[in-house]
Amino acid sequence: MDQYTETDFYEILKSIERTTDMLEKLAHDKLQVRVLKQENLVDRFLANDPLAREAPCSIMRESYLYSTKHNLITSHNFAIIYPELLPGTLEDEIYLKGRGIGEVIRTYEMQSKRMLIQYGFRDPHTLWDILYQDASLSFPINGLGAVPFKEYTIQFPGFSSYGIKILEYFNPRVLELGAKAAQPQ
Numbered sequence: 001m002d003q004y005t006e007t008d009f010y011e012i013l014k015s016i017e018r019t020t021d022m023l024e025k026l027a028h029d030k031l032q033v034r035v036l037k038q039e040n041l042v043d044r045f046l047a048n049d050p051l052a053r054e055a056p057c058s059i060m061r062e063s064y065l066y067s068t069k070h071n072l073i074t075s076h077n078f079a080i081i082y083p084e085l086l087p088g089t090l091e092d093e094i095y096l097k098g099r100g101i102g103e104v105i106r107t108y109e110m111q112s113k114r115m116l117i118q119y120g121f122r123d124p125h126t127l128w129d130i131l132y133q134d135a136s137l138s139f140p141i142n143g144l145g146a147v148p149f150k151e152y153t154i155q156f157p158g159f160s161s162y163g164i165k166i167l168e169y170f171n172p173r174v175l176e177l178g179a180k181a182a183q184p185q
Contacts, residue, residue: 007123009148012150014150016114016115017114017119018105018106019150023174025075026174027070027074027127027174029070031067031068031074032065033099033100033103035098036062036064037075038061038062041060043083053100057082058082058083059082060081060131061078061095062076063076063077063079063100064077064138064139064181071124072139072174073139076137076139076169077166077168078130078135078167079165080096080130082164085155085159085165087156089104089108090104090105092149093108099133111157112154112156114152114155116150117152118150118151118153119149121122121149122146122148124142124144124145124146124147126139127141129167130165134154137169144172147170147172148169149168151165151168152168
């Protein structure tokens, strides 16, 4: 499979369900998170951010999810986290302990609302992070016609706005995992 279409990624790209759960189902594996970078954002990045007044302490986190069973990075994620707009347990687990966002939400059975901002495909040589800075991904992009992505927010009950904004790029090879699992043994 050299080229992938929107149809191939329809469920993942358009879903407002937990992406981690969907990727784990395709991989038949519990995905692991690896945090690459987590840092407090400086004011210059937040100048155009409408939430900067409501949640002045923001964190930029870069991570990826991978399947140890298949030795495959399934997605590369960039997130802005607004600790003041998160339940305390979530903040502690993802920021202080470095756990995966979807994993913690699932483990603690937290209610949340996702809002899809955009989705589609990007040229693999002109990718950017959540702050619109040039970015590179942790999975190979050579030979890819386009990289599937989606950008969405997560809001928690009792908070006036979203607490997390995520830009997630998907490794197209994740579809091969689902195809392999469907083949008779």
